[in-house]
Amino acid sequence: MSLPDYAIEARNVVKTYAATKTTPQIQALKGIDLQVPRGSVFGLLGPNGAGKSTFINILAGLVRKTSGSVQIWGRDIDERPRDARAAIGVVPQEIAADPFFTPRESLEVQAGMYGVPPKERRSMELLTALGLADKAEAYVRQLSGGMKRRLMVAKAMTHNPPVLILDEPTAGVDVELR
Incomplete structure:
Protein backbone atom coordinates (compact mmCIF):
# COMPACT_ATOMS: atom_id res chain seq x y z
CA MET A 1 0.00 0.00 0.00
CA SER A 2 1.35 3.43 -0.91
CA LEU A 3 1.57 6.32 1.50
CA PRO A 4 -1.12 9.00 1.28
CA ASP A 5 -0.27 12.43 -0.13
CA TYR A 6 -1.85 14.13 2.87
CA ALA A 7 -1.59 13.53 6.60
CA ILE A 8 -4.87 15.41 7.06
CA GLU A 9 -7.41 16.35 4.44
CA ALA A 10 -10.58 18.25 5.33
CA ARG A 11 -13.25 19.39 2.89
CA ASN A 12 -16.00 21.85 3.81
CA VAL A 13 -16.03 20.81 7.48
CA VAL A 14 -18.87 22.44 9.40
CA LYS A 15 -19.68 22.09 13.08
CA THR A 16 -22.83 23.59 14.49
CA TYR A 17 -23.74 23.16 18.13
CA ALA A 18 -27.50 23.01 18.65
CA ALA A 19 -29.29 25.64 20.68
CA THR A 20 -30.23 24.83 24.24
CA LYS A 21 -32.70 26.45 26.61
CA THR A 22 -30.00 28.92 27.71
CA THR A 23 -27.74 29.29 24.65
CA PRO A 24 -28.35 29.99 20.97
CA GLN A 25 -27.11 27.74 18.17
CA ILE A 26 -23.36 28.20 17.65
CA GLN A 27 -21.54 27.58 14.39
CA ALA A 28 -18.01 26.71 15.56
CA LEU A 29 -16.65 25.75 12.12
CA LYS A 30 -17.88 27.32 8.90
CA GLY A 31 -16.57 25.18 6.08
CA ILE A 32 -12.90 24.38 6.72
CA ASP A 33 -10.91 23.24 3.68
CA LEU A 34 -7.43 22.05 4.57
CA GLN A 35 -4.75 19.77 3.18
CA VAL A 36 -1.70 19.06 5.33
CA PRO A 37 0.93 17.26 3.23
CA ARG A 38 2.51 14.08 4.57
CA GLY A 39 5.84 14.80 6.29
CA SER A 40 5.09 18.44 7.08
CA VAL A 41 4.88 20.44 10.28
CA PHE A 42 1.76 22.57 10.29
CA GLY A 43 0.52 25.21 12.72
CA LEU A 44 -3.15 26.04 13.13
CA LEU A 45 -3.30 29.57 14.52
CA GLY A 46 -6.23 31.73 15.55
CA PRO A 47 -7.73 33.65 18.44
CA ASN A 48 -9.54 32.01 21.34
CA GLY A 49 -12.91 30.71 20.20
CA ALA A 50 -11.87 30.36 16.55
CA GLY A 51 -12.64 26.62 16.51
CA LYS A 52 -9.11 25.17 16.63
CA SER A 53 -9.84 22.74 19.46
CA THR A 54 -13.22 21.84 17.95
CA PHE A 55 -11.46 20.91 14.70
CA ILE A 56 -8.84 18.88 16.57
CA ASN A 57 -11.59 17.10 18.52
CA ILE A 58 -13.30 16.21 15.23
CA LEU A 59 -10.01 14.80 13.91
CA ALA A 60 -9.60 12.77 17.12
CA GLY A 61 -13.13 11.38 16.93
CA LEU A 62 -14.25 13.13 20.11
CA VAL A 63 -16.73 15.50 18.41
CA ARG A 64 -18.99 14.73 15.44
CA LYS A 65 -18.86 17.19 12.58
CA THR A 66 -22.15 18.51 11.23
CA SER A 67 -21.08 18.10 7.62
CA GLY A 68 -18.07 17.83 5.34
CA SER A 69 -15.42 15.14 5.01
CA VAL A 70 -12.18 14.41 6.82
CA GLN A 71 -9.41 11.94 6.12
CA ILE A 72 -6.50 11.18 8.42
CA TRP A 73 -3.62 9.40 6.71
CA GLY A 74 -5.99 8.50 3.86
CA ARG A 75 -8.64 7.05 6.19
CA ASP A 76 -12.08 8.63 6.17
CA ILE A 77 -13.22 9.33 9.73
CA ASP A 78 -16.81 8.32 8.88
CA GLU A 79 -16.10 5.22 6.79
CA ARG A 80 -13.11 3.91 8.80
CA PRO A 81 -13.31 5.57 12.24
CA ARG A 82 -11.14 3.03 14.07
CA ASP A 83 -8.42 3.16 11.43
CA ALA A 84 -8.55 6.97 11.39
CA ARG A 85 -8.21 7.15 15.19
CA ALA A 86 -5.32 4.67 15.10
CA ALA A 87 -3.52 6.97 12.65
CA ILE A 88 -3.55 9.96 14.97
CA GLY A 89 -2.02 10.82 18.32
CA VAL A 90 -3.41 13.85 20.10
CA VAL A 91 -1.80 15.80 22.92
CA PRO A 92 -4.73 17.64 24.53
CA GLN A 93 -4.62 21.10 26.10
CA GLU A 94 -5.34 19.68 29.52
CA ILE A 95 -3.01 17.33 31.33
CA ALA A 96 -4.80 13.99 31.65
CA ALA A 97 -2.60 11.56 33.52
CA ASP A 98 -3.49 9.40 36.51
CA PRO A 99 -1.53 10.80 39.46
CA PHE A 100 -1.23 7.35 41.04
CA PHE A 101 0.57 5.81 38.07
CA THR A 102 4.20 6.19 37.22
CA PRO A 103 5.05 7.60 33.78
CA ARG A 104 6.08 4.12 32.63
CA GLU A 105 2.80 2.63 33.86
CA SER A 106 0.85 5.45 32.16
CA LEU A 107 2.49 4.62 28.84
CA GLU A 108 1.93 0.89 29.29
CA VAL A 109 -1.79 1.43 29.98
CA GLN A 110 -2.10 3.78 26.99
CA ALA A 111 -0.36 1.29 24.69
CA GLY A 112 -2.67 -1.45 25.97
CA MET A 113 -5.72 0.66 25.13
CA TYR A 114 -4.48 0.87 21.54
CA GLY A 115 -3.87 -2.87 21.42
CA VAL A 116 -0.08 -2.63 21.19
CA PRO A 117 1.32 -6.05 22.14
CA PRO A 118 3.65 -5.97 25.19
CA LYS A 119 6.69 -6.96 23.11
CA GLU A 120 6.11 -4.00 20.75
CA ARG A 121 5.68 -1.32 23.42
CA ARG A 122 8.24 1.48 23.50
CA SER A 123 7.57 3.02 26.91
CA MET A 124 11.17 3.48 28.02
CA GLU A 125 12.25 4.55 24.53
CA LEU A 126 9.63 7.32 24.57
CA LEU A 127 10.43 8.39 28.13
CA ALA A 133 13.74 8.27 31.78
CA ASP A 134 14.95 9.25 35.25
CA LYS A 135 11.30 9.83 36.30
CA ALA A 136 9.96 6.55 34.86
CA GLU A 137 9.16 5.14 38.32
CA ALA A 138 8.14 8.40 40.04
CA TYR A 139 4.44 9.11 40.50
CA VAL A 140 2.92 11.48 37.96
CA ARG A 141 1.78 13.76 40.77
CA GLN A 142 5.46 14.35 41.60
CA LEU A 143 6.29 15.67 38.11
CA SER A 144 6.55 19.36 37.25
CA GLY A 145 4.07 20.89 34.80
CA GLY A 146 6.58 20.69 31.96
CA MET A 147 7.34 17.06 32.72
CA LYS A 148 3.62 16.24 32.72
CA ARG A 149 3.28 17.97 29.35
CA ARG A 150 6.13 15.84 27.94
CA LEU A 151 4.44 12.74 29.37
CA MET A 152 1.29 13.72 27.45
CA VAL A 153 3.37 13.83 24.24
CA ALA A 154 4.74 10.36 25.01
CA LYS A 155 1.22 9.03 25.65
CA ALA A 156 0.10 10.35 22.25
CA MET A 157 2.97 8.47 20.62
CA THR A 158 2.57 5.05 22.30
CA HIS A 159 0.82 3.47 19.31
CA ASN A 160 3.28 4.97 16.80
CA PRO A 161 0.75 7.09 14.89
CA PRO A 162 1.81 8.65 11.58
CA VAL A 163 0.01 11.90 12.51
CA LEU A 164 0.67 13.75 15.77
CA ILE A 165 -1.41 16.74 16.86
CA LEU A 166 -0.52 19.01 19.75
CA ASP A 167 -3.33 21.24 21.05
CA GLU A 168 -1.74 24.24 22.81
CA PRO A 169 1.59 22.41 23.25
CA THR A 170 3.30 25.20 25.19
CA ALA A 171 0.56 25.70 27.79
CA GLY A 172 2.09 25.41 31.25
CA VAL A 173 5.61 24.86 29.91
CA ASP A 174 8.57 26.96 30.99
CA VAL A 175 10.16 29.36 28.51
CA GLU A 176 13.26 27.19 27.90
CA LEU A 177 11.18 24.11 27.02
CA ARG A 178 8.88 26.15 24.74
Missing part, protein backbone atom coordinates in the same frame (compact mmCIF):
# COMPACT_ATOMS: atom_id res chain seq x y z
CA THR A 128 14.13 8.59 27.22
CA ALA A 129 13.45 10.57 24.05
CA LEU A 130 11.40 13.09 26.04
CA GLY A 131 13.87 13.43 28.89
CA LEU A 132 11.79 11.52 31.42
